[in-house]
Amino acid sequence: MSLNAVAHLNFHGEAREALEFYQSVFGGQLSIATYADFGMPPEVPGATNVVFGQVVADNGFRVMAYDVPGADTPARSDAPTTYRENGTTITKEPFFLSVRGETVDEVTPLWESLAKGATVIEEFGPAQWAPAFGMLTDRFGVTWIVDVAAQYTQA
Incomplete structure (x- = not known):
């Protein structure tokens, strides 16, 4: 199954x-x-x-x-529901969408496309836990995490 x-x-x-x-x-x-x-x-x-x-x-x-049936008024407002403060991600959202690739070259074009008209929460680039990581809220109000899988070795 x-x-x-x-x-x-x-x-x-x-x-x-x-x-x-x-x-x-x-x-x-x-x-x-x-x-x-x-x-x-x-x-x-x-x-x-x-x-x-x-x-x-x-x-x-x-x-x-x-x-959703009913009024065709987007549910989001101008106030951000996810933002960075003192090195921490603060959110009111119940979920994010995560797209993880194997290489920076693979996910960079995805980040660049999603970023058009988006609010960038954390710039795409190297992170302590991954070769590349970024977070944004697209023009439809959906928050995305785009990153590259870290290569870990077992001890």
Whole structure:
């Protein structure tokens, strides 16, 4: 038996735009079904919103998302929910998305793409625990950790 855990992101009218953005960053196949696809009359507000969406890439990346029924007003505000203070990450968020690669060259383009329009919490670069680490909140309000797996040796 094989299991995997996949992040499922909840948006308010921005799921399609977010999924298209993540596909542009990570590649892969984009699948989207709207509320209208499941029988909601097209003239009803929100009928074109995403009821199920995902990006699945050959490199192992996968994310799911949908638009929460109701008002199409993003839930986030201008106040940061994650920030650095005195060398510590402070957050009110229940989760982050982490993308870990094997080399700096592999993850640097991902960081650069996610950083467009983002708020950088911690600049991407060498860290005590990893060859490279960075944290940002993208333009959709999702906080990402991008890092490179450290090579440990057993004693």
